[in-house]
Amino acid sequence: MKKEQKIRLGISIGDLNGIGSEVILKTFEDNRMLDFCTPVIFASVKILSFLKKQYKINTNLHGIDKTSQILDGKINVLNVWKEGVDINFGKEDEKVGAYAIKSLRASTQALKNDEIDVLVTAPINKHSIQSEDFNFPGHTDYLNQELQGNSLMFMITDTLKVGLLTDHVAVKDIANTITPELIEQKVDTIYNALRQDFGISKPKIAVLGINPHSGDNGVIGKEDDEVLKPTIKRINESGKLVYGPYAADSFFGSNSYKSFDAIVASYHDQGLIPFKTLSFGKGVNYTAGLDKIRTSPDHGTAFEIAGKNKADNGSFKEAVFAALKIYKNREEYKELTKNPLKKQPRKPQFKGN
Incomplete structure (x- = not known):
């Protein structure tokens, strides 16, 4: 049995030259989000500390080096790397794409290991992620390989x-x-x-x-x-x-x-x-x-507005709530299948927003 705790919501950082980091930080700028889940951003606390200043976002980040250090009530940032990254907003860059894949691989592995409960992926650039050891058109194909189903x-x-x-x-x-x-x-x-x-x-x-x-x-x-x-x-x-x-x-x-x-x-x-x-x-x-839960916003990297503090975090926030709702519904469905005499509800029971 898993210990009673908030749902651990993993987040892959996406393309750092796009709007992913902006919509992530804007979403968790609202401290009430921590009532619903425990976010774990797979990136670098050094980079995100720089970016929150860029976007004038006043929030505290909890840097960690392993999942055993995750704390409820904190915006956890798991350091997938510690070196600096040269960020050029709005530019397609293979080096930046490589960091997006590092984040995706680490968060997917944590999902497979049940160290996080669900995964929300920020947008990637489909060209800059391509390499000899990563040849997928996007998130879905990679996750299909890594996760059962x-x-x-x-x-x-x-x-x-x-x-x-x-x-x-x-x-x-x-x-x-x-x-x-x-x-x-x-x-x-x-x-x-x-x-x-x-x-x-x-x-x-x-x-x-x-x-x-x-x-x-x-x-x-x-x-x-x-x-x-x-x-x-x-x-x-x-x-x-x-x-x-x-x-x-x-x-x-x-x-x-x-x-x-x-x-x-x-x-x-x-x-x-x-x-x-x-x-x-x-x-x-x-x-x-x-067999695992992954959601993402319905938009891409939006290079044209990246770094300008103009990105709307609405879809990313919806992706967070959708992942939480689906997790709750799956848990309830498992209970219903164990006890079929219980009446299955028509509508989801999790109310996030």
Whole structure:
């Protein structure tokens, strides 16, 4: 049994030339956040002390060298490195990217070792992180390798949840990538996430078409008729409330999405453009399907405003609260599965903000 303590929330620092450090520090400038969790930032207390002066943020940092030194009620900064870093806001820099990966590796290892309970990742630059020993397009693919399960990019708010069949796949490769096996795997991941992570006992899921107008009965493309429709029918016959394919162009504008607990988009922009249009600044990127919990804000490094003290920490704060809610819901779900006579709640029980 784990000792009674606040949820330990690990944070990877992201690209130091971007806005990650700013939104992290702004989030925990509010001391009330320490009532909900114990933050552990994987970086360097020397660097963060410099950055909080840059942003005129008045908060105390607790520098530590190992997780056994983590203290509740403090903003813990675990020193992944101690040397200085040459920060040039708004610039793409492989050396700075290497520090982002050091932070990510250390925080992921702590998550695997149960030294932290959840992980929130600040934005990285996908070009500057590339190296001989780190060749991943982003966080999700790396975490999928390191943590057990089948990862899925799941963009979430309290009222809108969008999952992707394919994420960082070139448009020309989408149709060939989407197979019945992939559809069944992704839908199953979303279905299970809605149940254990969001407390929805009987989720209702919509699937968007691959082609415009879902292929118009084969006039525009055959993939919807030959791949999506029979697979969705088979899933539906298994007892899951999964419907579609729906034409993507009118699905969000007509408010059809409000009738479902989650929407499955066929590819990246089909799902993320409407999601970010409807919820930018409040959305969270959740990596569903893993045995550990990871969230991140719905924005990137925002080099154009980095270092100017203009970044809005709203999405990062939402990512923190989402991670805490999901952790609480998973713990409750485990108890429910041990004692099935208990009634499963419809809505999450953790109230953070």
